[in-house]
Amino acid sequence: MSAHLAAAALGYAVWWITAIGQDDIQRQIKPMLAVPEELSVIDVMCFGPPAKPSYKRWKKPLDQIMSWDRFNPECATTVAQIDEWIKSMRHKVMYRDESKID
Numbered sequence: 001m002s003a004h005l006a007a008a009a010l011g012y013a014v015w016w017i018t019a020i021g022q023d024d025i026q027r028q029i030k031p032m033l034a035v036p037e038e039l040s041v042i043d044v045m046c047f048g049p050p051a052k053p054s055y056k057r058w059k060k061p062l063d064q065i066m067s068w069d070r071f072n073p074e075c076a077t078t079v080a081q082i083d084e085w086i087k088s089m090r091h092k093v094m095y096r097d098e099s100k101i102d
Helices: 002-009 023-033 081-087
Strands: 013-018 043-048
Touching: 002 013, 002 081
Parallel strands: none
Antiparallel strands: 013 043
């Protein structure tokens, strides 16, 4: 995760592939990296310059999610509120450009 975040902070695109249980990846990657047969590749991360600029994803405003110096109960979210947000809002904001939110 740290490598992923660091690469993204430097402006690189990152593609993280979980290789556990992926027989094709094991067959292709292990010989290239000289990984012994008894070992498995766990993850593969591809880094590179993005083909096109990233879009600005929707996020909650910072004042809704952080507290300074002490806990702010106004920033707390109950389980019921989270469940409701998942049902009513999540599908509207996931993987969407900030300017295209319903």
